[in-house]
Every structure is written in C-alpha cells, then in structure tokens.
Amino acid sequence: xxxxxxxxxxxxxxxxxxxxxxxxxxxxxxxxxxxxxxxxxxxxxxxxxxxxxxxxxxxxxxxxxxxxxxxxxxxxxxxxxxxxxxxxxxxxxxxxxxxxxxxxxxxxxxxxxxxxxxxxxxxxxxxxxxxxxxxxxxxxxxxxxxxxxxxxxxxxxxxxxxxxxxxx
Numbered sequence: 001x002x003x004x005x006x007x008x009x010x011x012x013x014x015x016x017x018x019x020x021x022x023x024x025x026x027x028x029x030x031x032x033x034x035x036x037x038x039x040x041x042x043x044x045x046x047x048x049x050x051x052x053x054x055x056x057x058x059x060x061x062x063x064x065x066x067x068x069x070x071x072x073x074x075x076x077x078x079x080x081x082x083x084x085x086x087x088x089x090x091x092x093x094x095x096x097x098x099x100x101x102x103x104x105x106x107x108x109x110x111x112x113x114x115x116x117x118x119x120x121x122x123x124x125x126x127x128x129x130x131x132x133x134x135x136x137x138x139x140x141x142x143x144x145x146x147x148x149x150x151x152x153x154x155x156x157x158x159x160x161x162x163x164x165x166x167x168x
Contacts, residue, residue, distance in 0.1 A: 008103070009079060009096065010079075010094060011079060011080070011081055012091070012092065012093050012094075012118045013059070013070075013081075013084050013088070013092040013094060014081070014082070014084060015083065015084040015086060015088060016088050016093065016118045017087065017089050017090045017092065018091065018118050019119075020091070020115065020117040020119075021045060021091055021115070021117075022068075022115040023043050024043075024044050024045070024111050024114075025045050025046075025113070026044045026046060026067075027048070027107060028041070028047065028062060030048060030049050030050075030052065031053060031057070031058040031062055033061070036065055040065040040066045041062055041065045041066045041068075042065075043066070044066075044067055045067065045069045045071060045114050046069070046070050046071070047071045047073065047100070048072055048073070049100070050073065051075055054085075055082045055083065055084050056085045056086065058070070059088045059090070060088075063088065063090045067090060068091075068116075069116035070092040070093070070116075071095060071100075071114070072092065072093070072094050072095070073094075073095050073096065073097055073099060074095070074096050074097040077097055077098065078098075079095065080094050080096075082094050091118040092118070093116055093118065
C-alpha cells in the first residue's frame with residue numbers, strides 16, 4: 001500500500017485467481033450493484049466489506065467491472081477464511097477488520113495503491129506415523145498422515161501445494 005509501503009496479513013480466498021495485480025484501491029462497500037462506480041473498476045483493486053452477499057457474487061461482480069483484484073475486509077474482529085464456489089478470474093484475499101479500517105483511514109487522506117499477489121507455492125510434506133506410547137490392543141491409537149493426501153485449508157482438493165498470498 002502507499003504512501004508508506006506496508007505488508008498486510010491476509011489469506012487467499014479458496015479458489016482465488018492466481019497472479020499479481022497492482023493499482024489504486026477503490027472502496028466498494030459490500031459490492032452491491034449500487035456500491036459500484038458507474039465507470040467500472042478497470043485498472044483498480046476493489047476493497048470491500050464482508051457482509052450478506054456471498055464471496056462468489058462479490059468477486060464475480062467486481063471482476064465483471066474490470067477490477068484487477070479483490071481485498072475483502074472482515075465485518076468483525078480478526079482475520080477470516082472465505083471460499084468461492086468456482087475459480088475466480090482475479091486474485092482475491094481476506095484481511096482483518098482492523099486492517100480494513102486502517103486502509104480506509106489512509107484512503108481518506110488520498111489515493112492508496114496496493115499490490116495483491118496470490119501464487120501456488122510448494123508445501124513440503126512428509127509421511128507421518130505415530131502411535132500413543134504405552135498403548136496396546138484396542139487402546140492403541142495410530143495416526144497416519146500421507147504426504148500426498150494432506151489437505152491444505154486454502155485448497156479445495158488434496159494437494160502438496162498451497163496458495164500463498166501477499167498484500168502490500
């Protein structure tokens with residue numbers, strides 16, 4: 001973000017588009033039709049508030065008006081994880097309410113530029129086998145985690161890669 005560059009903690013929405021986008025932030029409320037600027041969002045990054053509209057509808061709506069990326073800030077304290085129903089054409093990340101309010105405060109003083117990046121990065125995994133010490137027979141608990149079947153909370157299918165995102 002500008003004027004002072006600062007990285008903001010974020011989480012990619014499940015099924016976010018991949019890529020990197022830079023441009024001015026535009027606040028579009030909850031991304032209702034009436035919240036969107038009549039001239040569209042070409043070359044801009046949409047900053048929007050979590051609310052009653054599904055993430056899929058929000059992202060699809062702003063992408064359809066030309067937004068380069070989406071930043072959704074929470075409607076309650078803290079960070080959250082959100083999911084889309086289908087793959088988005090643009091990067092989409094979630095941030096905390098506190099970060100959203102800080103960004104809005106900066107925007108009140110003038111244009112704020114941001115860079116949003118969502119990419120798949122290798123996630124090193126190992127097979128894990130563990131047994132409860134001292135247990136035998138029916139009391140024995142064995143845990144098996146296979147390196148190719150560990151599910152990342154930000155991916156819809158078993159994988160050995162996980163999306164990583166960056167907002168600055």
